Amino acid sequence: MNKEKYYITTAIAYTSGKPHIGNSYEIVLADSIARFKRLTGYDVFFMTGTDEHGQKIQQKSKELGKSPQVFVDEIAQEIKSIWDLMNTSYDKFIRTTDKEHIETVQKIFKKLYEQGDIYKGEYEGWYCTPCESFFSESQLIEGKCPDCSREVKKAKEEAYFFRLSKYQDKLIAYIENNPEFIQPESRKNEMINNFLKPGLQDLCVSRTSFDWGIPVTFDDKHVIYVWIDALSNYITGLGYDPDGNHKELFKKYWPADVHLIGKDILRFHTIYWPIMLMALGVELPKQVFGHPWLLVGEGKMSKSKGNVLYADDLVSHFGVDAVRYYLLHEMPFAQDGTLTHELLIERINSDLANILGNLVNRTITMSQKYFDGKILAPVLKEAIDDELIQLALSTPDKVKDKMDKLRVSDAIDDIFTLLRRSNKYIDETTPWVLGKDESGKERLATVLYNLLESIRFSSVMLFPFMPETAESIFRQLNTSVKDWDSLKTFDGMKAGDTVGIGEILFARIDTEKKLKEIQESKEKVNNVNDDKNEKEYITIEDFDKIELKVGEILDCKKHPQADKLLVSSVKIGDEIRQIVSGVAAYYTPEEMKGKRVIVVANLKPIKLRGEESKGMILFADNGDRLEFVTTSAPNGSIVK
RNA sequence: UGCAGAAUGGCGUGGACUUGGUAACACACUUCCCUCAUAAGGAAGGAUAUGUCGGUUCAAAUCCGACUUCUGCAACCA
Numbered sequence: 001m002n003k004e005k006y007y008i009t010t011a012i013a014y015t016s017g018k019p020h021i022g023n024s025y026e027i028v029l030a031d032s033i034a035r036f037k038r039l040t041g042y043d044v045f046f047m048t049g050t051d052e053h054g055q056k057i058q059q060k061s062k063e064l065g066k067s068p069q070v071f072v073d074e075i076a077q078e079i080k081s082i083w084d085l086m087n088t089s090y091d092k093f094i095r096t097t098d099k100e101h102i103e104t105v106q107k108i109f110k111k112l113y114e115q116g117d118i119y120k121g122e123y124e125g126w127y128c129t130p131c132e133s134f135f136s137e138s139q140l141i142e143g144k145c146p147d148c149s150r151e152v153k154k155a156k157e158e159a160y161f162f163r164l165s166k167y168q169d170k171l172i173a174y175i176e177n178n179p180e181f182i183q184p185e186s187r188k189n190e191m192i193n194n195f196l197k198p199g200l201q202d203l204c205v206s207r208t209s210f211d212w213g214i215p216v217t218f219d220d221k222h223v224i225y226v227w228i229d230a231l232s233n234y235i236t237g238l239g240y241d242p243d244g245n246h247k248e249l250f251k252k253y254w255p256a257d258v259h260l261i262g263k264d265i266l267r268f269h270t271i272y273w274p275i276m277l278m279a280l281g282v283e284l285p286k287q288v289f290g291h292p293w294l295l296v297g298e299g300k301m302s303k304s305k306g307n308v309l310y311a312d313d314l315v316s317h318f319g320v321d322a323v324r325y326y327l328l329h330e331m332p333f334a335q336d337g338t339l340t341h342e343l344l345i346e347r348i349n350s351d352l353a354n355i356l357g358n359l360v361n362r363t364i365t366m367s368q369k370y371f372d373g374k375i376l377a378p379v380l381k382e383a384i385d386d387e388l389i390q391l392a393l394s395t396p397d398k399v400k401d402k403m404d405k406l407r408v409s410d411a412i413d414d415i416f417t418l419l420r421r422s423n424k425y426i427d428e429t430t431p432w433v434l435g436k437d438e439s440g441k442e443r444l445a446t447v448l449y450n451l452l453e454s455i456r457f458s459s460v461m462l463f464p465f466m467p468e469t470a471e472s473i474f475r476q477l478n479t480s481v482k483d484w485d486s487l488k489t490f491d492g493m494k495a496g497d498t499v500g501i502g503e504i505l506f507a508r509i510d511t512e513k514k515l516k517e518i519q520e521s522k523e524k525v526n527n528v529n530d531d532k533n534e535k536e537y538i539t540i541e542d543f544d545k546i547e548l549k550v551g552e553i554l555d556c557k558k559h560p561q562a563d564k565l566l567v568s569s570v571k572i573g574d575e576i577r578q579i580v581s582g583v584a585a586y587y588t589p590e591e592m593k594g595k596r597v598i599v600v601a602n603l604k605p606i607k608l609r610g611e612e613s614k615g616m617i618l619f620a621d622n623g624d625r626l627e628f629v630t631t632s633a634p635n636g637s638i639v640k
Numbered sequence: 641u642g643c644a645g646a647a648u649g650g651c652g653u654g655g656a657c658u659u660g661g662u663a664a665c666a667c668a669c670u671u672c673c674c675u676c677a678u679a680a681g682g683a684a685g686g687a688u689a690u691g692u693c694g695g696u697u698c699a700a701a702u703c704c705g706a707c708u709u710c711u712g713c714a715a716c717c718a
Contacts (some may be wrong), residue, residue, distance in 0.1 A: 014718050054718055110687080123716085166713095206714055226718045265713075271715090293712095336711075343652075350667060354680055362677035369676075409653085413665085420681095427674065427682040428643080508678055 003043040008260040009234050011261040012051040014096065015075035016060060022294040024086055025310040025327045029291060030260045031088035032328050035464035036403050036411075040090075040484050044255045045435035047237050048083065049094035050076045051230045053223070058212035068212045072097060080119065082311050084418065087320050088469055096214075097228055104236040106217045108280065109205075111242045112228075113218070117166065117279045120219075123159035123204045127482065160206040160222060167275040168200050171514035174284065183289045183406070203227060203272060234259065241553060242280065256285040258406070263290035283625055289406060293336045294327070309339065310351050316519055321466040322348045322506065328465050329412045345509045355419050356440055356458075356469075357505035361449045362426065372433045375452060375520040376445035377495035385450055388425045389490050392457045396487040399461050402561065408465075415461045420466050422454045422539045452477060453493045458485055469505060476500045518640050547602035548618075548639035549573070550631055568592055568617070572599060573636030580613035598629050598639050 010030045013019055027048055034046035052072040061071035076095055083090065094101060112118040175181055205220040207213065213223030232240075238254055239247025261269050269288045277284050314323045326344050329351070331337040367373055378385075395418050402411035432523040434440030455473065460482055463470035474482055478500035481492040551572040570579050579599065583592075605633045618629040631639075 012718095016718080051718060056718070125716090201715060225716080227716080230718065265718085267713080267715075268718090338652080346652090346667065349678095353678060358678055358680045360677095362681080364677095393663050413654095416666090423681050424683090426676075428674090430674080432674090432676045504678065506678085508680080 003041060005253055006037045006042040006044045007010075007238075007256045008035075008037070008044065008046050009256055009259050010048040011259075011265060011541055012049040012096065012230060012233050013079050014054075014056075015052045015072045015079065016051050016056050017075065018310065018471065019079055019082060021309040021311050021314060021323075021327075024082060025294045025331065026260060026262060026291060027083050027088050028086050028324050028327050029331075031086070031090070031139065031499075032324075032408055032464050033258070033260070033403065033406065035257040035467065039460075039464055045092070045238075045249070045307060045327070047092045047234070048088070048090045048093060048545070049092070049233060049237065050096065051074065051226070051233070052081055052095055053096045053213040053229055055207070055212070056225055058084075058210050061212075071336060076277050085312055085320065086324065092237055094233050096233060098236075099234060100239075102214050102237045104230050104240060104242070105214050105224060107242040108232055108276075109214075109224055109228055110217055110411070112276075112279055113160070115279070117163050118160050118205060118230060119163065121159060121161045121202075121618065122156045123161075124154065124156045126154060134565060157208055158221070159204045159208070159225075160216070160219075161227070162201040162205045162272075162276075164200040164203050166270070166277050167278050170278060171271065171274055175270070175596075178286075181284075181285055182266070183287055183419065187339050205573055224504055227268060227272050228276065230539070231268065231276060234273075234285070235277075237483065240282070255283040256287075258287045258289050259285050260289050260291060263292060266290040272603045285375045294331060294339055294558075314344070317514070317521075318344060318348060318509075319506075319513055321469045327467055328408050330411060340509065341515055345511050345514060348506055349414065349508050352469075352506040353508045355423065357507075359419055359423050359426075360455055360473055360476060361502055363422075363448065363455060364499055366431055367448055367452065367499045368502065370431070370441075370444055371448070373498040373500075375449060375493055375495055375497045375499060378446035378449040380442040380446045382443070382446075383427055384425075385446070388421055388450055388454060391421050392454050393490060395457065396461060396484065412462075412465055415458055418454060419458050422451060422458075425451065425454075449493060449495075450490075452499065456492050457487055457490075460484065472503065472505060476502055538602040546600060549599050549601040550633050550635055550637040551577075551597055551601075551617075552593045553597060553617075556590075566592060567613075569601060570597070571635060572601060572614070572615075577614045578612055579615045579617055581619075583619065595628055596630055596632070596635065598631060 008030055030046065030048065034044050038044045048073070057072060058068050061068040064071065066248055080093055082454075083093075096102075096105075109118065205214055205225050205228050207225050208221050208223075211223055213225070214229055216222040216224060221293055222558050235254060238250035240254070248343065257270055259273075266288065273288075275283050311323065324345070326339065328505050330339070330343070330347060331592075367375070381471075395414055398414045399411045402408070402414065411637075424448075429443075429447060431447050433443050434444035434447065456477055456479055459470045459473040459477070462473075463482070470482075474480070476499065477493065478497060479493060480492075486492045493502065506514045523592070551570040551574050553568045554576065555569040557567055565580050565582055568579050569578050598618045600618065603614075603616050631637075633639075
């Protein structure tokens with residue numbers, strides 16, 4: 001059978017730092033759509049990745065003393081691991097430093113140049129000499145450099161430009177004729193009124209002021225500036241070839257069915273990108289969806305406000321599916337949403353623990369209690385059953401409808417309506433009364449069957465949003481009937497089978513306790529990172545700077561003017577040094593004597609309360625005490 | 641400053657907004673029912689809700705105008 005194809009992409013993440021929960025929202029949203037499409041019979045290709053070039057990265061890596069490549073390798077890895085942690089099912093993770101991407105982008109650039117859509121010109125901007133950076137008028141802060149606040153001067157640099165104006169009218173026509181193209185619709189007017197109507201300016205597409213980028217093949221002073229590099233990923237990742245020798249993936253999946261992006265970069269995706277494709281003679285994507293932003297409490301997340309939330313922290317406290325649920329269900333369709341720990345806990349308790357978790361739990365328990373887990377055929381039907389069954393049978397179409405419009409939150413609502421109805425059904429049928437004597441057993445079996453099957457329906461539909469939870473429910477039901485088509489009839493659970501073991505899906509959370517816990521773990525992390533500010537890896541080169549040697553404490557005395565300090569004479573090789581250590585609370589001078597220890601030998605000498613200290617003796621902090629880091633290696637050995 | 645969008649009960653979200661006429665949903669709250677279940681479930685209920693002012697109209701959340709506040713964008717920020 002020939003499945004219909006579906007190609008979905010997210011924006012590629014910029015590798016300048018760790019993505020926060022707002023960035024993770026996009027991939028989770030895309031994942032739920034991709035999973036849903038797969039479930040409902042589409043041949044899906046889901047691509048995400050990282051955007052790794054640019055001046056910012058070049059600068060940042062330089063500050064850290066790393067090569068840009070090493071730097072982006074690390075960040076890309078971190079991003080990928082967060083995407084994996086969120087249980088996202090991308091088919092390809094593209095990096096703009098991939099060889100294939102680079103080569104194709106170079107070809108695209110050359111092609112556009114040769115056909116006259118790219119031309120050489122001059123870019124005028126504000127230049128900050130110490131930072132070696134160009135800035136636009138709007139970037140300047142009070143007319144000064146936004147990085148160092150120093151004076152900037154007008155300067156020109158040679159650059160290539162892309163003739164956007166040439167395709168302007170064609171693009172307006174396309175947008176007008178394809179109302180689905182820009183979503184949500186409110187954004188469409190923004191684009192047309194703000195940019196297209198006033199007339200497009202040609203776009204600067206190369207830079208000479210930095211070199212961490214894809215070189216222009218025919219003019220090696222230039223690197224290709226972000227737009228052509230980053231946006232092309234959507235086709236280079238499929239194996240697009242400007243010469244026409246496309247790979248199978250491209251032939252099969254292009255054009256994209258939806259580019260899922262943040263509303264902030266909508267302009268690039270609805271103006272620059274379509275024009276690029278027009279210039280290349282490639283079909284345009286069917287839809288660009290600019291999703292809203294996730295805010296933490298009031299206002300945008302920012303490091304300076306200290307309100308940044310990270311996906312991995314949230315997952316460690318609440319679990320993947322709870323976080324996924326919140327992102328997918330609580331985010332409004334077109335308005336910015338908010339996330340706080342309190343709101344998250346509220347949703348987990350009321351929706352996931354009470355309505356979903358409790359329903360599964362009570363049903364499985366009753367199944368065990370009354371029939372030893374055995375599933376019996378529903379033979380004694382009553383009118384009241386129909387309402388539940390009809391709702392179950394009609395829900396899949398409703399969910400599909402909502403998902404076709406990318407109304408993820410509404411789709412989840414429909415599933416929960418079924419779960420609520422199932423809870424109500426229990427009250428209506430009072431299975432615990434039926435279980436009291438033999439005469440009710442047949443009816444009880446039917447009630448339980450209907451419940452189990454309704455739960456199975458819910459679970460099949462929940463899978464794209466909460467994959468782990470759905471799997472856990474399937475295990476508890478002990479069913480392997482998980483496909484969408486099984487929702488056409490209300491008979492997926494098989495009589496004669498036995499349900500699995502009940503487990504708590506989502507435990508109720510004590511808000512105060514949890515918040516305290518989170519606060520504590522946050523403080524812990526802050527303490528660890530206090531000195532470094534940010535948790536960063538050091539490289540082997542950094543480590544090489546530290547000279548560790550084995551030394552022997554020959555003599556030790558109390559510091560004359562400090563209670564906490566001990567002053568030791570340490571023999572390292574042939575050299576004898578004086579080292580001051582803050583361990584008087586744990587060791588007496590006598591205990592120090594004779595110990596063979598590891599010393600940081602090249603630490604800058606310092607005077608501590610008048611006593612010179614040349615180095616540092618290493619101790620291990622076990623929480624309430626400092627332990628010697630000892631060795632049997634000979635005095636003077638180098639530790640590495 | 642210009643352009644666009646938004647403003648609803650204690651919090652949050654949606655709907656009708658193009659087709660003027662009962663404002664919904666979940667959470668929280670109150671009462672009742674139930675005890676299979678995760679102090680969970682079900683039912684009923686209350687509530688000072690359509691930012692402010694004015695206009696059109698028999699009738700406005702809905703149309704028009706002004707104002708206030710917030711958000712985004714304002715072209716090369718990746």
